[in-house]
Amino acid sequence: MAAARLSQFGVQHVAKGIGRLTTEVIESGSGSYVSMVGGKRYLDFTVGIGVANLGHCHPKVTKAIQSQVGTLVHGQVNIAFQKPYLELIERLLPMMPHPSLDTFFFWNSGSEAVEAAVKLARHATKKQNIIVNFGPLVPGIFSVPFPYCAQCSIAQHAGGKFNYENCCMDPVTQLELLLKRETAPSDTAAIVIEPVLGEGGYVPAPKGYFDRVREICDKNNILLICDEVQSGFGRTGKMFAVEHYGVRPDILIMAKGIANGMPLSGIVSRKELMDKQPPGTMGGTYGGNAVACAAGVAVADAFKEEKILENVNARSKELRGMLEDLRKDPKVGSMIHDVRGLGLMLAVEFKPSPKGSIGSKVQAKCKEKGMLILTTSIYDTLRFIPALNISKEDMAYGCQILKEAIEEVAAGEDPQETQTKGQALE
Numbered sequence: 001m002a003a004a005r006l007s008q009f010g011v012q013h014v015a016k017g018i019g020r021l022t023t024e025v026i027e028s029g030s031g032s033y034v035s036m037v038g039g040k041r042y043l044d045f046t047v048g049i050g051v052a053n054l055g056h057c058h059p060k061v062t063k064a065i066q067s068q069v070g071t072l073v074h075g076q077v078n079i080a081f082q083k084p085y086l087e088l089i090e091r092l093l094p095m096m097p098h099p100s101l102d103t104f105f106f107w108n109s110g111s112e113a114v115e116a117a118v119k120l121a122r123h124a125t126k127k128q129n130i131i132v133n134f135g136p137l138v139p140g141i142f143s144v145p146f147p148y149c150a151q152c153s154i155a156q157h158a159g160g161k162f163n164y165e166n167c168c169m170d171p172v173t174q175l176e177l178l179l180k181r182e183t184a185p186s187d188t189a190a191i192v193i194e195p196v197l198g199e200g201g202y203v204p205a206p207k208g209y210f211d212r213v214r215e216i217c218d219k220n221n222i223l224l225i226c227d228e229v230q231s232g233f234g235r236t237g238k239m240f241a242v243e244h245y246g247v248r249p250d251i252l253i254m255a256k257g258i259a260n261g262m263p264l265s266g267i268v269s270r271k272e273l274m275d276k277q278p279p280g281t282m283g284g285t286y287g288g289n290a291v292a293c294a295a296g297v298a299v300a301d302a303f304k305e306e307k308i309l310e311n312v313n314a315r316s317k318e319l320r321g322m323l324e325d326l327r328k329d330p331k332v333g334s335m336i337h338d339v340r341g342l343g344l345m346l347a348v349e350f351k352p353s354p355k356g357s358i359g360s361k362v363q364a365k366c367k368e369k370g371m372l373i374l375t376t377s378i379y380d381t382l383r384f385i386p387a388l389n390i391s392k393e394d395m396a397y398g399c400q401i402l403k404e405a406i407e408e409v410a411a412g413e414d415p416q417e418t419q420t421k422g423q424a425l426e
């Protein structure tokens with residue numbers, strides 16, 4: 001089928017509810033680039049929403065997948081152990097943010113792993129309620145605000161006094177109030193936190209927040225669950241984002257980058273907690289698939305052999321530097337509310353514009369210029385998720401496209417009209 005026909009076929013027969021950045025059809029991916037049916041090539045600053053973290057079709061991962069496909073595809077976990085599953089655990093153990101995290105359970109998707117973590121917390125504590133930073137809520141789930149300094153009402157009225165380096169800690173007060181008013185510690189099994197809020201806008205937790213939450217958890221026998229589905233596996237410049245905060249999670253949730261595109265997720269906790277679940281409590285037909293685990297082993301090896309974290313930190317400085325420079329340009333700076341993030345989990349949040357989303361306009365211009373990027377959050381936020389092993393040259397090319405796109409959108413904006421609500425806080 002020709003490109004246009006294939007695309008039309010997709011529009012006709014694929015669920016509309018999915019929604020997508022483009023109706024073009026991806027033919028292949030290689031490193032930081034994807035090629036579409038019909039020949040168009042894009043620099044990919046989405047990597048499938050932070051999944052193909054080592055670039056598309058990383059040769060070592062592809063080789064491991066090909067080899068495993070010819071050996072064992074499905075070794076169902078309730079039947080027996082299988083080799084790639086155990087090899088993956090062997091590789092992951094030294095990568096964990098705390099040595100107490102030594103017992104694993106693998107699933108397929110991030111959502112399933114979150115469910116598994118909640119189930120474990122309920123079993124282990126014999127308590128029901130869970131506190132989260134995100135809705136919508138089902139019974140037994142309670143929400144407290146994430147410490148989002150760039151949109152915090154207290155910070156906005158404090159004349160720049162509070163920011164990510166110096167948080168007002170109101171979300172901690174709100175957590176303490178929640179434990180008094182709505183879900184008593186004796187009913188609360190766990191609190192689930194993303195160290196860097198993902199879909200909510202690439203917001204890193206401010207300094208000191210995790211220490212306070214850990215204290216509250218310890219005092220009240222509540223488990224701290226870190227959801228690192230998006231922030232894990234090197235995305236923030238450390239293997240796991242929680243390492244930036246030096247805090248020990250009781251349960252860590254992993255997915256996305258763990259197998260560079262194969263559907264794999266997992267939770268890890270300490271053996272004493274995990275062993276509270278009797279045999280038969282956990283399991284699932286496809287969880288911890290052998291081919292996906294083999295890919296995970298290759299990912300872990302590549303992290304070590306290819307000095308991925310060093311690259312993340314070097315490329316992060318370049319991208320962040322470009323964004324900070326743009327912010328200093330009066331015309332562009334007047335429409336930027338915040339530049340934030342860690343490693344290669346970076347974002348720029350624009351001020352609300354009466355002419356519609358600035359982020360979406362920049363996104364469209366980037367696409368015209370040959371680059372895919374994503375927006376996120378209820379605020380006007382563009383997020384940047386390049387491959388963690390992106391080359392210096394490709395990062396420079398991406399920065400050039402982004403800079404041009406943002407400057408062109410700024411040229412069409414009236415700085416007087418762009419609301420001055422809030423100041424960039426970082």
Ligand SMILES: Cc1ncc(COP(=O)(O)O)c(C=O)c1O
Nearest residue numbers: 109110111194198199227229230
């Ligand atoms: C932090 C976080 N947790 C959980 C999920 C859900 O993962 P999945 O889409 O694999 O179910 C996502 C997805 O983006 C995520 O970013």
